Amino acid sequence: MRRAAYPYVQTIPTRWMDNDVYGHVNNVTYYSYFDTVINTWLIREGGLDIHAGGQIGLCAESHCRFLAPIEFPQIVQAGLRVEKLGRSSVRYGIGLFIEGGEAAVAEGWFVHVFVDRATRLAVPVGDAMRAALTRLL
Amino acid sequence: MRRAAYPYVQTIPTRWMDNDVYGHVNNVTYYSYFDTVINTWLIREGGLDIHAGGQIGLCAESHCRFLAPIEFPQIVQAGLRVEKLGRSSVRYGIGLFIEGGEAAVAEGWFVHVFVDRATRLAVPVGDAMRAALTRLL
Amino acid sequence: MRRAAYPYVQTIPTRWMDNDVYGHVNNVTYYSYFDTVINTWLIREGGLDIHAGGQIGLCAESHCRFLAPIEFPQIVQAGLRVEKLGRSSVRYGIGLFIEGGEAAVAEGWFVHVFVDRATRLAVPVGDAMRAALTRLL
Amino acid sequence: MRRAAYPYVQTIPTRWMDNDVYGHVNNVTYYSYFDTVINTWLIREGGLDIHAGGQIGLCAESHCRFLAPIEFPQIVQAGLRVEKLGRSSVRYGIGLFIEGGEAAVAEGWFVHVFVDRATRLAVPVGDAMRAALTRLL
Numbered sequence: 001m002r003r004a005a006y007p008y009v010q011t012i013p014t015r016w017m018d019n020d021v022y023g024h025v026n027n028v029t030y031y032s033y034f035d036t037v038i039n040t041w042l043i044r045e046g047g048l049d050i051h052a053g054g055q056i057g058l059c060a061e062s063h064c065r066f067l068a069p070i071e072f073p074q075i076v077q078a079g080l081r082v083e084k085l086g087r088s089s090v091r092y093g094i095g096l097f098i099e100g101g102e103a104a105v106a107e108g109w110f111v112h113v114f115v116d117r118a119t120r121l122a123v124p125v126g127d128a129m130r131a132a133l134t135r136l137l
Numbered sequence: 138m139r140r141a142a143y144p145y146v147q148t149i150p151t152r153w154m155d156n157d158v159y160g161h162v163n164n165v166t167y168y169s170y171f172d173t174v175i176n177t178w179l180i181r182e183g184g185l186d187i188h189a190g191g192q193i194g195l196c197a198e199s200h201c202r203f204l205a206p207i208e209f210p211q212i213v214q215a216g217l218r219v220e221k222l223g224r225s226s227v228r229y230g231i232g233l234f235i236e237g238g239e240a241a242v243a244e245g246w247f248v249h250v251f252v253d254r255a256t257r258l259a260v261p262v263g264d265a266m267r268a269a270l271t272r273l274l
Numbered sequence: 275m276r277r278a279a280y281p282y283v284q285t286i287p288t289r290w291m292d293n294d295v296y297g298h299v300n301n302v303t304y305y306s307y308f309d310t311v312i313n314t315w316l317i318r319e320g321g322l323d324i325h326a327g328g329q330i331g332l333c334a335e336s337h338c339r340f341l342a343p344i345e346f347p348q349i350v351q352a353g354l355r356v357e358k359l360g361r362s363s364v365r366y367g368i369g370l371f372i373e374g375g376e377a378a379v380a381e382g383w384f385v386h387v388f389v390d391r392a393t394r395l396a397v398p399v400g401d402a403m404r405a406a407l408t409r410l411l
Numbered sequence: 412m413r414r415a416a417y418p419y420v421q422t423i424p425t426r427w428m429d430n431d432v433y434g435h436v437n438n439v440t441y442y443s444y445f446d447t448v449i450n451t452w453l454i455r456e457g458g459l460d461i462h463a464g465g466q467i468g469l470c471a472e473s474h475c476r477f478l479a480p481i482e483f484p485q486i487v488q489a490g491l492r493v494e495k496l497g498r499s500s501v502r503y504g505i506g507l508f509i510e511g512g513e514a515a516v517a518e519g520w521f522v523h524v525f526v527d528r529a530t531r532l533a534v535p536v537g538d539a540m541r542a543a544l545t546r547l548l
Binding site: 295296300301302303305306308309324325330332333334335336337338339340 | 437
Protein backbone atom coordinates (compact mmCIF):
# COMPACT_ATOMS: atom_id res chain seq x y z
CA MET A 1 0.00 0.00 0.00
CA ARG A 2 1.08 3.55 -0.62
CA ARG A 3 1.77 6.15 1.99
CA ALA A 4 -1.62 7.77 1.52
CA ALA A 5 -3.23 4.59 2.86
CA TYR A 6 -1.89 5.44 6.32
CA PRO A 7 -3.66 8.26 8.19
CA TYR A 8 -0.73 8.83 10.56
CA VAL A 9 2.89 8.99 9.44
CA GLN A 10 5.86 9.46 11.76
CA THR A 11 9.47 10.18 10.89
CA ILE A 12 12.01 7.80 12.46
CA PRO A 13 15.68 8.42 11.63
CA THR A 14 17.80 5.29 11.48
CA ARG A 15 20.64 4.86 13.97
CA TRP A 16 24.16 3.63 13.41
CA MET A 17 23.60 0.36 15.26
CA ASP A 18 20.43 -0.42 13.26
CA ASN A 19 22.67 -1.68 10.46
CA ASP A 20 23.83 -5.26 10.74
CA VAL A 21 26.85 -7.03 9.33
CA TYR A 22 25.28 -7.18 5.86
CA GLY A 23 25.15 -3.39 5.73
CA HIS A 24 21.40 -2.83 6.10
CA VAL A 25 18.97 -2.33 8.91
CA ASN A 26 18.48 -5.61 10.76
CA ASN A 27 15.07 -7.29 10.42
CA VAL A 28 14.51 -7.07 14.18
CA THR A 29 14.79 -3.31 14.14
CA TYR A 30 11.85 -2.93 11.73
CA TYR A 31 9.64 -4.09 14.58
CA SER A 32 11.04 -1.35 16.80
CA TYR A 33 9.83 1.16 14.21
CA PHE A 34 6.43 -0.54 14.44
CA ASP A 35 6.02 -0.23 18.19
CA THR A 36 7.47 3.26 18.18
CA VAL A 37 4.87 4.66 15.78
CA ILE A 38 2.09 2.76 17.58
CA ASN A 39 2.98 3.88 21.09
CA THR A 40 3.76 7.44 20.08
CA TRP A 41 0.26 7.69 18.72
CA LEU A 42 -1.35 6.00 21.73
CA ILE A 43 0.41 8.40 24.08
CA ARG A 44 -0.16 11.59 22.12
CA GLU A 45 -3.66 10.92 20.82
CA GLY A 46 -5.14 8.16 22.96
CA GLY A 47 -4.09 9.28 26.41
CA LEU A 48 -1.96 6.22 27.15
CA ASP A 49 -0.05 6.78 30.41
CA ILE A 50 2.80 4.26 30.27
CA HIS A 51 3.89 4.93 33.84
CA ALA A 52 0.68 4.95 35.82
CA GLY A 53 -2.34 4.41 33.58
CA GLY A 54 -4.77 1.68 34.58
CA GLN A 55 -4.75 0.03 31.18
CA ILE A 56 -1.82 -0.79 28.92
CA GLY A 57 -1.44 -2.47 25.52
CA LEU A 58 0.50 -5.72 25.24
CA CYS A 59 1.63 -7.21 21.93
CA ALA A 60 -0.11 -10.50 21.16
CA GLU A 61 1.06 -11.07 17.61
CA SER A 62 3.12 -9.31 14.96
CA HIS A 63 4.21 -9.87 11.40
CA CYS A 64 6.43 -8.21 8.79
CA ARG A 65 7.16 -8.65 5.11
CA PHE A 66 10.50 -7.16 4.11
CA LEU A 67 10.30 -5.67 0.62
CA ALA A 68 13.47 -3.62 0.24
CA PRO A 69 16.49 -2.74 2.36
CA ILE A 70 16.85 0.31 4.58
CA GLU A 71 20.26 1.57 5.58
CA PHE A 72 21.70 4.09 7.99
CA PRO A 73 21.64 7.11 7.72
CA GLN A 74 18.39 6.95 5.74
CA ILE A 75 15.27 8.37 7.35
CA VAL A 76 12.24 6.12 7.72
CA GLN A 77 8.64 7.21 7.62
CA ALA A 78 6.33 4.83 9.44
CA GLY A 79 2.67 4.87 8.41
CA LEU A 80 0.01 3.64 10.82
CA ARG A 81 -3.61 2.63 10.37
CA VAL A 82 -6.10 0.49 12.27
CA GLU A 83 -7.25 -2.60 10.39
CA LYS A 84 -9.58 -3.99 13.04
CA LEU A 85 -10.84 -2.60 16.32
CA GLY A 86 -12.36 -5.14 18.72
CA ARG A 87 -13.67 -4.95 22.26
CA SER A 88 -10.30 -5.24 23.97
CA SER A 89 -7.88 -5.56 21.10
CA VAL A 90 -6.75 -3.69 18.03
CA ARG A 91 -4.92 -4.77 14.91
CA TYR A 92 -2.72 -2.10 13.34
CA GLY A 93 -1.31 -2.05 9.83
CA ILE A 94 2.11 -0.47 9.43
CA GLY A 95 3.96 0.55 6.29
CA LEU A 96 7.59 1.68 6.27
CA PHE A 97 8.87 4.09 3.64
CA ILE A 98 12.20 5.71 2.96
CA GLU A 99 11.93 9.49 3.08
CA GLY A 100 11.22 10.61 -0.43
CA GLY A 101 10.24 7.14 -1.71
CA GLU A 102 6.70 6.13 -2.59
CA ALA A 103 6.89 2.32 -2.43
CA ALA A 104 6.77 0.65 0.97
CA VAL A 105 10.01 -1.06 1.99
CA ALA A 106 8.14 -3.15 4.56
CA GLU A 107 4.55 -3.92 5.45
CA GLY A 108 3.42 -5.45 8.68
CA TRP A 109 0.72 -5.77 11.25
CA PHE A 110 0.66 -5.80 15.04
CA VAL A 111 -2.04 -6.80 17.53
CA HIS A 112 -2.38 -5.05 20.87
CA VAL A 113 -4.52 -6.49 23.64
CA PHE A 114 -5.45 -3.92 26.24
CA VAL A 115 -5.09 -5.23 29.77
CA ASP A 116 -5.41 -4.03 33.32
CA ARG A 117 -1.92 -2.98 34.41
CA ALA A 118 -2.06 -4.90 37.68
CA THR A 119 -3.90 -8.10 36.76
CA ARG A 120 -2.77 -8.24 33.12
CA LEU A 121 -6.29 -9.43 32.22
CA ALA A 122 -7.99 -8.12 29.08
CA VAL A 123 -10.24 -5.08 29.54
CA PRO A 124 -12.45 -3.14 27.14
CA VAL A 125 -10.59 -0.41 25.28
CA GLY A 126 -11.26 2.85 27.17
CA ASP A 127 -13.37 5.58 25.58
CA ALA A 128 -10.61 8.10 24.82
CA MET A 129 -8.39 5.41 23.38
CA ARG A 130 -11.25 4.00 21.31
CA ALA A 131 -12.01 7.42 19.87
CA ALA A 132 -8.37 7.86 18.92
CA LEU A 133 -8.11 4.40 17.35
CA THR A 134 -11.32 4.95 15.41
CA ARG A 135 -9.72 7.93 13.69
CA LEU A 136 -7.18 5.53 12.14
CA LEU A 137 -9.74 3.10 10.75
CA MET B 138 4.52 -27.11 20.24
CA ARG B 139 6.65 -28.55 22.93
CA ARG B 140 10.40 -28.31 23.15
CA ALA B 141 10.88 -31.82 21.76
CA ALA B 142 9.41 -30.60 18.45
CA TYR B 143 12.58 -28.56 17.85
CA PRO B 144 15.71 -30.52 16.85
CA TYR B 145 18.06 -27.68 17.86
CA VAL B 146 17.76 -25.72 21.09
CA GLN B 147 20.04 -22.83 22.09
CA THR B 148 20.29 -21.05 25.42
CA ILE B 149 19.97 -17.25 25.26
CA PRO B 150 20.19 -15.38 28.57
CA THR B 151 18.10 -12.23 28.72
CA ARG B 152 19.81 -8.87 29.15
CA TRP B 153 18.90 -5.96 31.35
CA MET B 154 17.84 -3.76 28.47
CA ASP B 155 15.56 -6.46 27.01
CA ASN B 156 12.95 -5.45 29.58
CA ASP B 157 10.74 -2.55 28.62
CA VAL B 158 8.79 -0.07 30.72
CA TYR B 159 6.10 -2.67 31.47
CA GLY B 160 8.67 -4.89 33.17
CA HIS B 161 8.94 -7.67 30.59
CA VAL B 162 11.02 -8.41 27.54
CA ASN B 163 9.94 -6.14 24.70
CA ASN B 164 8.18 -7.77 21.75
CA VAL B 165 10.90 -6.60 19.37
CA THR B 166 13.56 -8.48 21.27
CA TYR B 167 11.85 -11.84 20.72
CA TYR B 168 12.82 -11.50 17.07
CA SER B 169 16.45 -11.01 18.05
CA TYR B 170 16.27 -14.38 19.77
CA PHE B 171 14.90 -15.77 16.49
CA ASP B 172 17.70 -14.55 14.27
CA THR B 173 20.31 -15.42 16.87
CA VAL B 174 19.35 -19.10 17.00
CA ILE B 175 19.00 -19.22 13.20
CA ASN B 176 22.33 -17.64 12.39
CA THR B 177 24.22 -19.48 15.09
CA TRP B 178 23.08 -22.71 13.51
CA LEU B 179 23.83 -21.57 9.94
CA ILE B 180 27.36 -20.57 10.94
CA ARG B 181 28.17 -23.59 13.07
CA GLU B 182 26.44 -26.29 11.05
CA GLY B 183 25.83 -24.87 7.58
CA GLY B 184 29.14 -23.19 6.91
CA LEU B 185 27.73 -19.67 6.61
CA ASP B 186 30.60 -17.17 6.40
CA ILE B 187 29.01 -13.85 7.33
CA HIS B 188 32.10 -11.82 6.42
CA ALA B 189 33.18 -13.21 3.06
CA GLY B 190 30.91 -16.05 1.96
CA GLY B 191 29.44 -15.82 -1.53
CA GLN B 192 25.89 -16.45 -0.36
CA ILE B 193 24.02 -14.95 2.57
CA GLY B 194 20.50 -15.30 3.98
CA LEU B 195 18.19 -12.27 4.04
CA CYS B 196 14.93 -12.15 5.99
CA ALA B 197 11.90 -11.92 3.71
CA GLU B 198 9.13 -12.38 6.25
CA SER B 199 8.72 -13.09 9.95
CA HIS B 200 5.95 -13.61 12.43
CA CYS B 201 5.52 -14.12 16.18
CA ARG B 202 2.70 -15.01 18.54
CA PHE B 203 3.39 -13.91 22.11
CA LEU B 204 1.98 -16.42 24.58
CA ALA B 205 3.48 -15.49 27.93
CA PRO B 206 5.90 -12.88 29.25
CA ILE B 207 9.65 -13.29 29.65
CA GLU B 208 11.57 -11.11 32.06
CA PHE B 209 15.17 -10.39 32.85
CA PRO B 210 17.13 -12.22 34.31
CA GLN B 211 15.29 -15.32 33.07
CA ILE B 212 17.11 -17.57 30.64
CA VAL B 213 15.47 -18.31 27.29
CA GLN B 214 15.82 -21.51 25.32
CA ALA B 215 15.18 -21.03 21.61
CA GLY B 216 14.12 -24.10 19.65
CA LEU B 217 14.67 -24.23 15.89
CA ARG B 218 13.27 -26.41 13.15
CA VAL B 219 12.85 -26.17 9.39
CA GLU B 220 9.24 -26.12 8.24
CA LYS B 221 9.85 -25.81 4.51
CA LEU B 222 13.02 -26.00 2.43
CA GLY B 223 12.75 -24.61 -1.09
CA ARG B 224 15.20 -24.05 -3.91
CA SER B 225 16.57 -20.75 -2.62
CA SER B 226 14.57 -20.14 0.53
CA VAL B 227 13.85 -21.75 3.86
CA ARG B 228 11.09 -21.25 6.39
CA TYR B 229 12.10 -21.87 10.00
CA GLY B 230 9.82 -22.48 12.95
CA ILE B 231 11.00 -21.11 16.29
CA GLY B 232 9.71 -21.76 19.78
CA LEU B 233 10.85 -19.83 22.84
CA PHE B 234 10.84 -21.42 26.28
CA ILE B 235 11.84 -20.26 29.72
CA GLU B 236 14.57 -22.46 31.16
CA GLY B 237 12.83 -25.15 33.13
CA GLY B 238 9.39 -24.53 31.58
CA GLU B 239 7.70 -26.87 29.14
CA ALA B 240 5.15 -24.59 27.46
CA ALA B 241 6.34 -22.23 24.73
CA VAL B 242 6.17 -18.54 25.68
CA ALA B 243 6.30 -17.57 22.00
CA GLU B 244 6.02 -19.28 18.65
CA GLY B 245 7.09 -17.80 15.37
CA TRP B 246 8.41 -18.38 11.92
CA PHE B 247 11.01 -16.69 9.76
CA VAL B 248 11.78 -16.94 6.04
CA HIS B 249 15.32 -16.64 4.73
CA VAL B 250 16.02 -16.12 1.04
CA PHE B 251 19.56 -17.02 0.12
CA VAL B 252 21.14 -14.46 -2.18
CA ASP B 253 24.44 -13.74 -3.82
CA ARG B 254 26.30 -11.34 -1.51
CA ALA B 255 27.22 -8.93 -4.29
CA THR B 256 24.13 -8.90 -6.51
CA ARG B 257 21.58 -9.67 -3.75
CA LEU B 258 19.78 -11.90 -6.27
CA ALA B 259 18.34 -15.24 -5.13
CA VAL B 260 20.58 -18.27 -5.59
CA PRO B 261 20.03 -21.99 -4.93
CA VAL B 262 20.85 -23.00 -1.38
CA GLY B 263 24.41 -24.40 -1.42
CA ASP B 264 25.03 -28.09 -0.78
CA ALA B 265 26.54 -27.87 2.68
CA MET B 266 23.85 -25.47 3.82
CA ARG B 267 21.11 -27.65 2.35
CA ALA B 268 22.46 -30.70 4.15
CA ALA B 269 22.47 -28.80 7.43
CA LEU B 270 18.96 -27.43 6.93
CA THR B 271 17.67 -30.88 5.99
CA ARG B 272 18.71 -32.14 9.40
CA LEU B 273 16.22 -29.74 10.97
CA LEU B 274 13.24 -30.84 8.86
CA MET C 275 43.36 -7.02 34.42
CA ARG C 276 43.02 -10.75 34.10
CA ARG C 277 39.88 -12.72 34.70
CA ALA C 278 40.99 -13.75 38.17
CA ALA C 279 40.76 -10.10 39.24
CA TYR C 280 36.97 -10.31 39.00
CA PRO C 281 35.19 -12.22 41.78
CA TYR C 282 32.03 -12.73 39.73
CA VAL C 283 32.02 -13.82 36.07
CA GLN C 284 28.90 -14.25 33.96
CA THR C 285 28.59 -15.81 30.52
CA ILE C 286 26.82 -13.63 27.92
CA PRO C 287 26.45 -15.10 24.43
CA THR C 288 26.56 -12.55 21.64
CA ARG C 289 23.49 -12.07 19.45
CA TRP C 290 23.24 -11.68 15.70
CA MET C 291 22.28 -8.04 15.90
CA ASP C 292 25.18 -7.17 18.21
CA ASN C 293 27.42 -7.06 15.13
CA ASP C 294 27.49 -3.80 13.24
CA VAL C 295 28.29 -3.00 9.63
CA TYR C 296 32.01 -3.40 10.25
CA GLY C 297 31.48 -7.03 11.27
CA HIS C 298 32.10 -6.78 15.00
CA VAL C 299 30.06 -6.13 18.10
CA ASN C 300 29.06 -2.47 18.19
CA ASN C 301 30.66 -0.31 20.90
CA VAL C 302 27.24 0.48 22.39
CA THR C 303 26.50 -3.18 23.02
CA TYR C 304 29.53 -3.57 25.31
CA TYR C 305 27.69 -1.37 27.79
CA SER C 306 24.70 -3.70 27.66
CA TYR C 307 27.01 -6.48 28.78
CA PHE C 308 28.08 -4.18 31.64
CA ASP C 309 24.60 -3.51 32.96
CA THR C 310 23.56 -7.12 32.45
CA VAL C 311 26.29 -8.52 34.67
CA ILE C 312 25.74 -5.78 37.25
CA ASN C 313 21.97 -6.16 37.51
CA THR C 314 22.05 -9.94 37.40
CA TRP C 315 24.27 -9.85 40.41
CA LEU C 316 22.22 -7.22 42.24
CA ILE C 317 19.05 -9.27 41.72
CA ARG C 318 20.48 -12.68 42.57
CA GLU C 319 22.82 -11.71 45.40
CA GLY C 320 21.74 -8.29 46.64
CA GLY C 321 17.99 -8.72 46.73
CA LEU C 322 17.23 -6.02 44.15
CA ASP C 323 13.53 -6.12 43.25
CA ILE C 324 13.31 -4.28 39.95
CA HIS C 325 9.50 -4.26 39.92
CA ALA C 326 8.55 -3.21 43.42
CA GLY C 327 11.62 -2.67 45.59
CA GLY C 328 11.87 0.62 47.45
CA GLN C 329 15.37 1.36 46.23
CA ILE C 330 16.82 1.06 42.74
CA GLY C 331 20.21 1.77 41.17
CA LEU C 332 20.53 4.43 38.50
CA CYS C 333 23.60 4.85 36.31
CA ALA C 334 25.42 8.13 36.97
CA GLU C 335 28.53 7.59 34.87
CA SER C 336 30.13 4.88 32.75
CA HIS C 337 33.27 4.37 30.74
CA CYS C 338 34.80 1.76 28.45
CA ARG C 339 38.14 1.15 26.78
CA PHE C 340 37.87 -1.13 23.76
CA LEU C 341 40.93 -3.34 23.47
CA ALA C 342 40.00 -5.99 20.90
CA PRO C 343 36.99 -6.86 18.77
CA ILE C 344 34.23 -9.30 19.69
CA GLU C 345 32.11 -10.88 17.01
CA PHE C 346 28.98 -12.97 16.85
CA PRO C 347 28.68 -15.90 17.57
CA GLN C 348 31.48 -15.63 20.13
CA ILE C 349 30.60 -16.02 23.78
CA VAL C 350 31.53 -13.23 26.17
CA GLN C 351 32.44 -13.64 29.81
CA ALA C 352 31.81 -10.50 31.86
CA GLY C 353 33.80 -10.12 35.05
CA LEU C 354 32.52 -7.87 37.83
CA ARG C 355 34.14 -6.34 40.87
CA VAL C 356 33.46 -3.40 43.17
CA GLU C 357 36.11 -0.69 43.06
CA LYS C 358 34.53 1.71 45.52
CA LEU C 359 31.54 1.41 47.82
CA GLY C 360 30.19 4.66 49.20
CA ARG C 361 27.19 5.62 51.32
CA SER C 362 24.69 5.66 48.48
CA SER C 363 26.76 4.83 45.44
CA VAL C 364 28.99 2.11 44.12
CA ARG C 365 31.60 2.04 41.39
CA TYR C 366 31.96 -1.28 39.61
CA GLY C 367 34.86 -2.43 37.46
CA ILE C 368 33.99 -4.68 34.54
CA GLY C 369 36.23 -6.74 32.29
CA LEU C 370 35.01 -8.49 29.15
CA PHE C 371 36.69 -11.66 27.91
CA ILE C 372 36.09 -13.97 24.99
CA GLU C 373 35.37 -17.49 26.21
CA GLY C 374 38.67 -19.30 26.31
CA GLY C 375 40.76 -16.11 26.10
CA GLU C 376 42.81 -14.71 28.96
CA ALA C 377 43.29 -11.08 27.90
CA ALA C 378 40.42 -8.63 28.42
CA VAL C 379 38.87 -7.35 25.19
CA ALA C 380 37.36 -4.41 27.06
CA GLU C 381 37.67 -2.79 30.46
CA GLY C 382 35.23 -0.36 31.92
CA TRP C 383 33.63 1.07 34.99
CA PHE C 384 30.11 2.04 35.92
CA VAL C 385 28.70 4.08 38.82
CA HIS C 386 25.33 3.27 40.35
CA VAL C 387 23.60 5.71 42.66
CA PHE C 388 20.95 4.05 44.77
CA VAL C 389 17.77 6.09 44.95
CA ASP C 390 14.29 5.86 46.36
CA ARG C 391 12.08 4.49 43.61
CA ALA C 392 9.40 7.13 44.04
CA THR C 393 11.36 10.30 44.78
CA ARG C 394 14.50 9.34 42.83
CA LEU C 395 16.55 10.91 45.63
CA ALA C 396 19.74 9.21 46.81
CA VAL C 397 19.40 6.86 49.76
CA PRO C 398 21.93 4.83 51.75
CA VAL C 399 22.65 1.42 50.23
CA GLY C 400 20.48 -1.11 52.08
CA ASP C 401 22.05 -3.70 54.36
CA ALA C 402 21.52 -6.77 52.19
CA MET C 403 22.76 -4.95 49.12
CA ARG C 404 25.77 -3.59 50.98
CA ALA C 405 26.68 -7.06 52.17
CA ALA C 406 26.48 -8.38 48.63
CA LEU C 407 28.53 -5.52 47.19
CA THR C 408 31.15 -5.92 49.89
CA ARG C 409 31.78 -9.47 48.71
CA LEU C 410 32.96 -8.04 45.37
CA LEU C 411 35.44 -5.58 46.86
CA MET D 412 28.01 22.84 28.39
CA ARG D 413 25.12 24.50 26.64
CA ARG D 414 23.82 23.64 23.22
CA ALA D 415 25.64 26.54 21.61
CA ALA D 416 28.94 24.87 22.50
CA TYR D 417 28.26 22.19 19.88
CA PRO D 418 28.67 23.24 16.24
CA TYR D 419 26.55 20.35 14.93
CA VAL D 420 23.23 19.31 16.46
CA GLN D 421 21.12 16.38 15.24
CA THR D 422 17.58 15.45 16.23
CA ILE D 423 17.13 11.86 17.40
CA PRO D 424 13.60 10.84 18.42
CA THR D 425 13.47 8.25 21.20
CA ARG D 426 11.96 4.83 20.49
CA TRP D 427 9.59 2.76 22.56
CA MET D 428 12.21 0.17 23.43
CA ASP D 429 14.73 2.80 24.56
CA ASN D 430 12.87 2.94 27.87
CA ASP D 431 13.86 0.35 30.43
CA VAL D 432 11.99 -1.14 33.36
CA TYR D 433 12.52 2.00 35.44
CA GLY D 434 10.60 4.05 32.88
CA HIS D 435 13.45 6.02 31.34
CA VAL D 436 15.88 5.62 28.50
CA ASN D 437 18.44 2.97 29.39
CA ASN D 438 22.02 4.15 29.97
CA VAL D 439 23.27 1.96 27.12
CA THR D 440 21.07 3.71 24.59
CA TYR D 441 22.69 7.09 25.28
CA TYR D 442 25.79 5.72 23.60
CA SER D 443 23.76 4.81 20.52
CA TYR D 444 22.81 8.48 20.28
CA PHE D 445 26.53 9.26 20.47
CA ASP D 446 27.60 7.02 17.60
CA THR D 447 24.58 8.03 15.54
CA VAL D 448 25.40 11.72 15.60
CA ILE D 449 29.10 10.99 15.01
CA ASN D 450 28.64 8.66 12.06
CA THR D 451 25.89 10.74 10.46
CA TRP D 452 28.28 13.62 10.39
CA LEU D 453 31.24 11.55 9.12
CA ILE D 454 29.09 10.20 6.28
CA ARG D 455 27.43 13.44 5.29
CA GLU D 456 30.32 15.83 5.78
CA GLY D 457 33.49 13.76 5.88
CA GLY D 458 32.88 11.40 3.00
CA LEU D 459 32.91 8.22 5.12
CA ASP D 460 31.84 5.26 2.97
CA ILE D 461 30.81 2.62 5.48
CA HIS D 462 30.42 -0.10 2.86
CA ALA D 463 33.51 0.21 0.71
CA GLY D 464 35.72 3.08 1.90
CA GLY D 465 39.37 2.30 2.51
CA GLN D 466 39.40 3.83 5.99
CA ILE D 467 36.89 3.44 8.80
CA GLY D 468 36.62 4.74 12.36
CA LEU D 469 36.67 2.30 15.27
CA CYS D 470 35.75 3.26 18.82
CA ALA D 471 38.69 3.06 21.20
CA GLU D 472 37.17 4.62 24.30
CA SER D 473 33.93 6.25 25.38
CA HIS D 474 32.47 7.86 28.45
CA CYS D 475 29.18 9.32 29.63
CA ARG D 476 27.91 11.28 32.61
CA PHE D 477 24.16 10.96 33.07
CA LEU D 478 22.71 14.22 34.38
CA ALA D 479 18.95 13.84 33.97
CA PRO D 480 16.54 11.23 32.65
CA ILE D 481 15.18 11.02 29.12
CA GLU D 482 11.98 9.18 28.40
CA PHE D 483 10.06 8.03 25.35
CA PRO D 484 8.47 9.76 23.43
CA GLN D 485 10.73 12.74 24.12
CA ILE D 486 12.93 13.98 21.29
CA VAL D 487 16.67 14.17 21.86
CA GLN D 488 19.02 16.67 20.29
CA ALA D 489 22.60 15.44 20.14
CA GLY D 490 25.31 18.08 19.92
CA LEU D 491 28.72 17.20 18.51
CA ARG D 492 32.09 18.89 18.63
CA VAL D 493 35.70 17.83 18.22
CA GLU D 494 37.81 18.18 21.34
CA LYS D 495 41.08 16.87 19.95
CA LEU D 496 42.17 15.95 16.45
CA GLY D 497 45.31 13.83 16.20
CA ARG D 498 47.14 12.15 13.35
CA SER D 499 44.94 9.08 13.19
CA SER D 500 42.44 9.62 15.96
CA VAL D 501 39.82 12.09 17.03
CA ARG D 502 38.11 12.75 20.33
CA TYR D 503 34.55 14.01 20.09
CA GLY D 504 32.53 15.73 22.79
CA ILE D 505 28.80 15.01 22.80
CA GLY D 506 26.00 16.71 24.69
CA LEU D 507 22.45 15.39 24.79
CA PHE D 508 19.50 17.75 25.22
CA ILE D 509 15.77 17.29 25.37
CA GLU D 510 14.05 19.23 22.62
CA GLY D 511 13.17 22.59 24.08
CA GLY D 512 15.50 22.24 27.09
CA GLU D 513 18.70 24.21 27.56
CA ALA D 514 20.57 22.09 30.12
CA ALA D 515 22.39 18.98 28.92
CA VAL D 516 20.86 15.71 30.18
CA ALA D 517 24.11 13.87 29.42
CA GLU D 518 27.66 14.76 28.48
CA GLY D 519 30.17 12.36 27.05
CA TRP D 520 33.15 11.83 24.87
CA PHE D 521 34.14 9.23 22.31
CA VAL D 522 37.47 8.42 20.65
CA HIS D 523 37.63 7.16 17.07
CA VAL D 524 40.81 5.65 15.68
CA PHE D 525 40.83 5.64 11.90
CA VAL D 526 42.09 2.35 10.50
CA ASP D 527 42.57 0.66 7.17
CA ARG D 528 39.43 -1.39 6.54
CA ALA D 529 41.35 -4.54 5.61
CA THR D 530 44.29 -4.55 8.00
CA ARG D 531 42.57 -2.68 10.86
CA LEU D 532 45.85 -0.82 11.43
CA ALA D 533 45.78 2.89 12.26
CA VAL D 534 46.16 5.26 9.31
CA PRO D 535 46.37 9.06 9.07
CA VAL D 536 42.99 10.74 8.90
CA GLY D 537 42.26 11.40 5.21
CA ASP D 538 42.18 14.97 3.88
CA ALA D 539 38.44 15.30 3.33
CA MET D 540 37.70 13.80 6.72
CA ARG D 541 40.26 16.02 8.42
CA ALA D 542 38.75 19.09 6.84
CA ALA D 543 35.31 18.07 8.06
CA LEU D 544 36.53 17.30 11.58
CA THR D 545 38.40 20.59 11.74
CA ARG D 546 35.13 22.45 11.24
CA LEU D 547 33.93 20.99 14.56
CA LEU D 548 36.95 22.08 16.58
